[in-house]
Amino acid sequence: MPVRGDFAALLRAWRDRLQPAAVGIPAGIRRTSGLRREEVAMLAGISVDYLVRLEQGRSERPSEEVVASLARVLQLSDAERDQLFIAAGLPAPSPRTVPHHIPGSVQRLLARLPDVAVGVYTTHWTLLTANAAWVALLGPLDRARNLIVQQFTGTAVPVVQSAEQVEHFERALVSDLRTARLKYPDDPSVRDLVERLTGIDRFARLWAEGTIVEHRSKVKTFVHPQVGTVTLDCDVFTATGTDIRIVTYTAAPETEDASRFDLIRALGAAEVG
Structure with a gap:
């Protein structure tokens, strides 16, 4: 079972480390070095409100599609993607299914x-x-x-x-x-x-x-x-x-x-x- 808060903490940490230039967004003047919630939500195809709830630990059972989309947007490695799935209470993607993760x-x-x-x-x-x-x-x-x-x-x-x-x-x-x-x-x-x-x-x-x-x-x-x-x-x-x-x-x-x-x-x- 995932530890409460792990998924939220991982999302925040990996959002903060990803530079805007890595996804083609001009950096400009920012209070933080990473991506804004609005940018992650837009790229992942989810609402900002839902991303806020995920990052605050108020919604800890996202779907497999949502987790896969967030892993893609945050440019996670295969090991990090698997960790995010497990933290969400989902099995890591099986090598017997077609990979959808984009390096x-x-x-x-x-x-x-x-x-x-x-x-x-x-x-x-x-x-x-x-x-x-x-x-x-x-x-x-x-x-x-x-x-x-x-x-x-x-x-x-x-x-x-x-x-x-x-x-x-x-x-x-x-x-x-x-x-x-x-x-x-x-x-x-x-x-x-x-x-x-x-x-x-x-x-x-x-x-x-x-x-x-x-x-x-x-x-x-x-x-x-x-x-x-x-x-x-x-x-x-x-x-x-x-x-x-x-x-x-x-x-x-x-x-x-x-x-x-x-x-x-x-x-x-x-x-x-």
């Missing part, structure tokens, strides 16, 4: 690379978070959005590509999902995803073939509603020691596509402002 180093990439569109996914391609450039390019952030579902249901952001490119991309996604099912057999989200997609003929065919295909660096041409077409380099990385996937979109400097990407980001910033 602090990856979160700093999001904050420190404003000219690069960066999206972070689970191993079975559920979006965890993204930076402002990503949102400007691909639309509002929806952390429940799954790329495989989008691709096979025709709800993905329109991309200009050949039939061969589509085939390779879909085979790579199916390969990734099969790997996730083998590696995390106890994760219900993986089983549910496979069951949902097997009703789609194109997915069922690729799944039955069992072909292993890896992602490769490539270019993608997007059709932006205001700017028009923009062609960007797409790369997929895996954070060392995790199954977290990092997808980046960049433009070659001093090109027309770079200018268009600059405009897309500027339009996105104006909408937020």
Whole structure:
């Protein structure tokens, strides 16, 4: 059983130590060195009042989703994340389920690379978070959005590509999902995803073939509603020691596509402002 007050104390301590610059917030003039409660609450998707109650020990049974979100925002290490779960009276995330924890180093990439569109996914391609450039390019952030579902249901952001490119991309996604099912057999989200997609003929065919295909660096041409077409380099990385996937979109400097990407980001910033 957790010791009363441990969860509250850990939240306060880890909020105080996290520098605003680590999450892309200008430091300015502050009474404390860490993040404000309002900033943590906004980033975690919870109310300020609820965070106050958690930090004061007046609400000691937060949900698994809330604790995972706070661990992500506070950029905790795996050991610290597990400690926060235990202090909340919850079991630490099992290695037999898909990791959702985003390392602090990856979160700093999001904050420190404003000219690069960066999206972070689970191993079975559920979006965890993204930076402002990503949102400007691909639309509002929806952390429940799954790329495989989008691709096979025709709800993905329109991309200009050949039939061969589509085939390779879909085979790579199916390969990734099969790997996730083998590696995390106890994760219900993986089983549910496979069951949902097997009703789609194109997915069922690729799944039955069992072909292993890896992602490769490539270019993608997007059709932006205001700017028009923009062609960007797409790369997929895996954070060392995790199954977290990092997808980046960049433009070659001093090109027309770079200018268009600059405009897309500027339009996105104006909408937020």
